[in-house]
Amino acid sequence: MTETQEALRLEGITKVYPNGVIANKDINFSVNVGEIHALSGENGAGKTTLMKILFGEEKPTAGEIFIDGDKVNIQNPSDAIRLGIGLVHQHFMLVPSLTVTENLILGIEPVKGLRIDERKARDQVSEISKKYHLIVDPDAKIQDLTVGQKQKVEILKTLLRGVRILILDEPTAVLTPQETKELFYELKLLRSAGYTIIFISHKLNEVKELCDRITIIRHGQTMGVFDVSSVSEEEISRLMVGRAVKLKVEKEAANPGAAAIRVRGLTILDDSGKPKVKNVSFTARRGEIFGVAGVEGNGQSQLTDAITGLGGYQSGSIEINGLNISGKSVREIREHKLSHIPEDRMKTGIAPRLSIENNVIADKIFRKDFNRFGFLNLSKIAAYGLEMVNRFRVSCKSAQVHINSLSGGNIQKVVLARELSSDPDVIIANQPTRGVDVGATEFIRQELVGMRNQGKTVFLISSDLGEILGLSDSLIVLYEGEITAYFPDASSVTEEELGRYMLGVEKQSDAEIRRAVHE
Amino acid sequence: MPAIFSYIFSVDFFFMWIRVATPIILVALGAVVCERSGVVNLGLEGTMLIAALFGVLGSYFGKGLLPGFLLGIASALVVSLLFAFFHLVLKANNVLCGTAINTLAAGLTVFVLQMVTGEKGTSASIKSYSYPEVNIPILKDIPILGEILSGHNLLTYLAIVLLFVVMFLLFKTPLGLRIRAVGENPHAAESVGIPVVRIRFIAISICGALAGLGGMYLSMAYLPIFARDMTAGRGFISLAACAMGRANPIGVFVSALVFAFFDGLSNILQVLRIPAEFVQMMPYAATILGLTIYSIHRAHSLQRKHS
Amino acid sequence: MNEKRINLLVDLARVGIIISITLALVFLIVFLASQEPFVAIYSFFIGPFTSIRRIGNIVEAGAPLMFTALAVIIIFRSGLFSMISEGAFFIGITGAMIAAIAWRLPFPLHPFGAILFGGFCGAVAALIPALLRMKWSVSEVVTSIMLNYVIQFLSIYLVNYHFREISSSSLASLLLEPTAKLPVIFPGTRIHVGILIALAACIVLYLFLYRTALGYSIRVVGDNQTFARYSGINAAKTMLFAQIIAGFIAGIGGASELLGMYTRFKWTSSPGYGWTGIVVALLAKRNPLLVPIAALFIGYMNVGADIMARSSDVSREVVDIIQGVMMLLIAAEALLGGFRQRLIVSAAKLEDSLKSPEIKLKQEKGV
Ligand SMILES: Nc1ncnc2c1ncn2[C@@H]1O[C@H](COP(=O)(O)OP(=O)(O)O)[C@@H](O)[C@H]1O
Numbered sequence A: 001m002t003e004t005q006e007a008l009r010l011e012g013i014t015k016v017y018p019n020g021v022i023a024n025k026d027i028n029f030s031v032n033v034g035e036i037h038a039l040s041g042e043n044g045a046g047k048t049t050l051m052k053i054l055f056g057e058e059k060p061t062a063g064e065i066f067i068d069g070d071k072v073n074i075q076n077p078s079d080a081i082r083l084g085i086g087l088v089h090q091h092f093m094l095v096p097s098l099t100v101t102e103n104l105i106l107g108i109e110p111v112k113g114l115r116i117d118e119r120k121a122r123d124q125v126s127e128i129s130k131k132y133h134l135i136v137d138p139d140a141k142i143q144d145l146t147v148g149q150k151q152k153v154e155i156l157k158t159l160l161r162g163v164r165i166l167i168l169d170e171p172t173a174v175l176t177p178q179e180t181k182e183l184f185y186e187l188k189l190l191r192s193a194g195y196t197i198i199f200i201s202h203k204l205n206e207v208k209e210l211c212d213r214i215t216i217i218r219h220g221q222t223m224g225v226f227d228v229s230s231v232s233e234e235e236i237s238r239l240m241v242g243r244a245v246k247l248k249v250e251k252e253a254a255n256p257g258a259a260a261i262r263v264r265g266l267t268i269l270d271d272s273g274k275p276k277v278k279n280v281s282f283t284a285r286r287g288e289i290f291g292v293a294g295v296e297g298n299g300q301s302q303l304t305d306a307i308t309g310l311g312g313y314q315s316g317s318i319e320i321n322g323l324n325i326s327g328k329s330v331r332e333i334r335e336h337k338l339s340h341i342p343e344d345r346m347k348t349g350i351a352p353r354l355s356i357e358n359n360v361i362a363d364k365i366f367r368k369d370f371n372r373f374g375f376l377n378l379s380k381i382a383a384y385g386l387e388m389v390n391r392f393r394v395s396c397k398s399a400q401v402h403i404n405s406l407s408g409g410n411i412q413k414v415v416l417a418r419e420l421s422s423d424p425d426v427i428i429a430n431q432p433t434r435g436v437d438v439g440a441t442e443f444i445r446q447e448l449v450g451m452r453n454q455g456k457t458v459f460l461i462s463s464d465l466g467e468i469l470g471l472s473d474s475l476i477v478l479y480e481g482e483i484t485a486y487f488p489d490a491s492s493v494t495e496e497e498l499g500r501y502m503l504g505v506e507k508q509s510d511a512e513i514r515r516a517v518h519e
Numbered sequence B: 001m002p003a004i005f006s007y008i009f010s011v012d013f014f015f016m017w018i019r020v021a022t023p024i025i026l027v028a029l030g031a032v033v034c035e036r037s038g039v040v041n042l043g044l045e046g047t048m049l050i051a052a053l054f055g056v057l058g059s060y061f062g063k064g065l066l067p068g069f070l071l072g073i074a075s076a077l078v079v080s081l082l083f084a085f086f087h088l089v090l091k092a093n094n095v096l097c098g099t100a101i102n103t104l105a106a107g108l109t110v111f112v113l114q115m116v117t118g119e120k121g122t123s124a125s126i127k128s129y130s131y132p133e134v135n136i137p138i139l140k141d142i143p144i145l146g147e148i149l150s151g152h153n154l155l156t157y158l159a160i161v162l163l164f165v166v167m168f169l170l171f172k173t174p175l176g177l178r179i180r181a182v183g184e185n186p187h188a189a190e191s192v193g194i195p196v197v198r199i200r201f202i203a204i205s206i207c208g209a210l211a212g213l214g215g216m217y218l219s220m221a222y223l224p225i226f227a228r229d230m231t232a233g234r235g236f237i238s239l240a241a242c243a244m245g246r247a248n249p250i251g252v253f254v255s256a257l258v259f260a261f262f263d264g265l266s267n268i269l270q271v272l273r274i275p276a277e278f279v280q281m282m283p284y285a286a287t288i289l290g291l292t293i294y295s296i297h298r299a300h301s302l303q304r305k306h307s
Numbered sequence C: 001m002n003e004k005r006i007n008l009l010v011d012l013a014r015v016g017i018i019i020s021i022t023l024a025l026v027f028l029i030v031f032l033a034s035q036e037p038f039v040a041i042y043s044f045f046i047g048p049f050t051s052i053r054r055i056g057n058i059v060e061a062g063a064p065l066m067f068t069a070l071a072v073i074i075i076f077r078s079g080l081f082s083m084i085s086e087g088a089f090f091i092g093i094t095g096a097m098i099a100a101i102a103w104r105l106p107f108p109l110h111p112f113g114a115i116l117f118g119g120f121c122g123a124v125a126a127l128i129p130a131l132l133r134m135k136w137s138v139s140e141v142v143t144s145i146m147l148n149y150v151i152q153f154l155s156i157y158l159v160n161y162h163f164r165e166i167s168s169s170s171l172a173s174l175l176l177e178p179t180a181k182l183p184v185i186f187p188g189t190r191i192h193v194g195i196l197i198a199l200a201a202c203i204v205l206y207l208f209l210y211r212t213a214l215g216y217s218i219r220v221v222g223d224n225q226t227f228a229r230y231s232g233i234n235a236a237k238t239m240l241f242a243q244i245i246a247g248f249i250a251g252i253g254g255a256s257e258l259l260g261m262y263t264r265f266k267w268t269s270s271p272g273y274g275w276t277g278i279v280v281a282l283l284a285k286r287n288p289l290l291v292p293i294a295a296l297f298i299g300y301m302n303v304g305a306d307i308m309a310r311s312s313d314v315s316r317e318v319v320d321i322i323q324g325v326m327m328l329l330i331a332a333e334a335l336l337g338g339f340r341q342r343l344i345v346s347a348a349k350l351e352d353s354l355k356s357p358e359i360k361l362k363q364e365k366g367v
């Protein structure tokens, strides 16, 4: 075995965000030259924050960084790149209307006189992409590439800048299994070429397959560093989550009743005319949690927007509790007892500079309790805000504080409070526990099951396999806007089986899929 | 009515059209550079006004055109950097920041004008220099075309040259690539170590210099004197031209010509028996109309894509 | 220290800094520009308080600013950046002029009707850029500014061609009917009933924003339009309504300015109260209840500048420079942001050190 040499060390890193969230607390983190080092932890554990600090995108509140044993001062990404650190972000950092080459040479453009030397640029790009088997068309525009290709561009971007330490933030979250396999092959190639790689993931099988060592963080604190070969998956997950994960949510068998959401032949096109949802038909019934599984971006957002009245659709029909929603406003649909927990709570789910109590009444402002001839009943609103905060266990100083002073989990509880307290019959829950801490996640899941037990319909969209399998009673799988499978009993499905349908490897027969219609 | 047409199809009108288009082209080109970097510079009106005055003062105190040019550009840069500092560093909203700059410029120009000349209206009492008119050899001898295209102010020809310079800058140089990247996805630019704020500072400065030329054109070419509030909304009309041309230099050039057409029209219509107020109103009404028609067209073509 | 206290502290510090810079600027300009700086400084700062009439001037100058600032607040709060308050104010003047010259009505009805008509004209004007924005997403900033010019020329055209006093050499309208005038309420000054309307408008708009469903909707739409749509609030309708209210207020302001302060329409260009209203609105932190204070402060500076211009060699445009600088400084959100951040960080750390992580976890679970 060769001598191990430390490539990088972070010491005592603490980060407090402007809103007061402590994302990192006295973290120590060390990576050796030539290893693939996993950084694991739940959503919201502080992984991305730590890497942004290393890459100079966030300033640490306290702590020091050492590269090759020397203390360094990283003020911005240029400093990081100069020190040989490259970061492939969780959300891609590319300029859509520019070409692959333009994106790659951005900031290090070869010049001839005053102008960019386009020939040289293209040569540089094809040379490096051949060298590491990362093949993409150098003249294609980024907006025309697939996700996997974009990721290649991202990796090339760092390599072209001569980095030695490559950080990948949850690179597999958006990839198909084939693309993941390809990525792992490329990463191993890079490791043997002497690169140091930090691989962020909370998928334990991937860590097991690819990585040499693993550092686990929880709630912004380091929980330990291990050789991957000498630590069990149970051990890792216990450290990540803090206690044994209860994957199965306890619930009695469902007792589905009449149809609540009837979707027939629904087709939705995007702005450029590409179909995002293709001829989809299903029925979600009362008293069941109806799951929609799928890798993100396979039509889930368009489907929810259409059902909730936020987005249009080109053909087909949607009925909520017998009401055809065609031409109906969001308000009319909501008054037909539909609630909606949106995918992106910060963008869609709250008015950030208004108080908690003003946020929980947003959908009820027309109701007589709060609105007398156009005037607000402030004392009722205050009482209601307080009740919601207590019932949904929102930890806050009072219901009058601005909602954006809360943590992600508590904001989501406020959204949940608003949506579940309006006496809905149908609840559309889109990624209800994303980026939420464990405690809140459990609470939210139990509330959803409670709703279903009261005979309501929960329409659950989640890209978290554990969640979709654990919560759903029946489920459909969406792949490229089409239903590829329907499972009347979600508890009989394994993750592997579901995975194959999610990735489009398999598809049920039309007859099997048509069972989702229940007619 | 036919009288209007004989005015419009006259050599004089075309000559006038180019004259009134010049400042809008210059400033709109500046707006393009700014917009491409992701900043809508609403302080252009004030920037123009400041440069218009200080160009005149520079040439008066320096007793020559060059000092006027230098002081005019320098003052426009100072104002632009002020806008940039407050907008980029202190995170002031660009509408508020621009409005503040315009308010400041309106007051400052009159204040300084009064200090120097003792008058609040115009700089007529001091001797200032103007940019020269240029006759283009050969072209000037061609009938009609020569009369229309030759004999314009130096800045008019400079504006045409700058159109190509801006195109080259944006699409062929490293700086241009960076400006476009910063404008379209600042996070992406930042992640490869491009200092977003610095690039925007540069873009705003380039824009400022162009707005300075546009301002000086008004007081040192179009008219030989500075007059208070002489920009009269041209900074905003240039922004409208930039929007209508989708921040594409050629498109913006054409849009600027369209808006200038109505400005030119209002100039010749003054001789007809139409109330002066309606004539004066025309460039502004045309800008509203132009922007609206453009937006309707855009909305429709988006819709057509849909179905 | 909790976040509210931190924010209050930082806000106070900001106001302190802004006023200090403004004062320093006044001194600097005056000492640079004036042969008699002390006379100028004295007349600027003390001048406005040297007689009842001058104190009256402050209030008179503040009244139109209250209206335009309220209009700006409603527009900005609804999430639009329309600059129409200037044009709405001016068209309000024009509308009231038409009513005051052409209508024949007895006293309280005549000004009442004229003011309502002025408000109506303002509302129509404010609706135009907003409609263009809603329907075809035309930038409301540019169209509203262009519309201000159009309104200016339209008004002057109306005076010049339909209501002009022929015997006057400069532009002036016919005499307004005496029945249309707003009465003076403090003898010895020109403070008129319009100031009461302005104060009432501040209170009504405060109640409107914070106590009515529509005001609530405006706040939600202005804060996050996507959220408003998602919760079933009709964002477009709410925004349009906000513009109508704002234009109406500005129009009323123009009307009461004309009927309270003038006997004829004499403007040759738009008077600029709409622009100054932006400074007042920002200074009042977009809160209608703080508008009177902010408007009186800016009114005081304008009166001071006028007195200074009359009694020394410094011209009144100083006040525009100052207003521009103030607007810049108030708009600078990050000013003292670092200071706020340090306070929040130390507060978060302190809080954190008071509880161990386990307790915090339990709290979040609500156990
Ligand atoms: N820009 C930000 N401002 C405020 N809080 C943030 C910001 N970014 C992340 N956070 C919070 O910091 C915590 C850690 O986030 P993050 O580092 O993204 O976690 P991870 O990558 O492990 O999922 C979360 O509670 C998140 O809500």
Ligand SMILES: [Mg+2]
Residues within 6 Å of the ligand: A044, A047, A048, A049, A090, A169
């Ligand atoms: Mg992350």
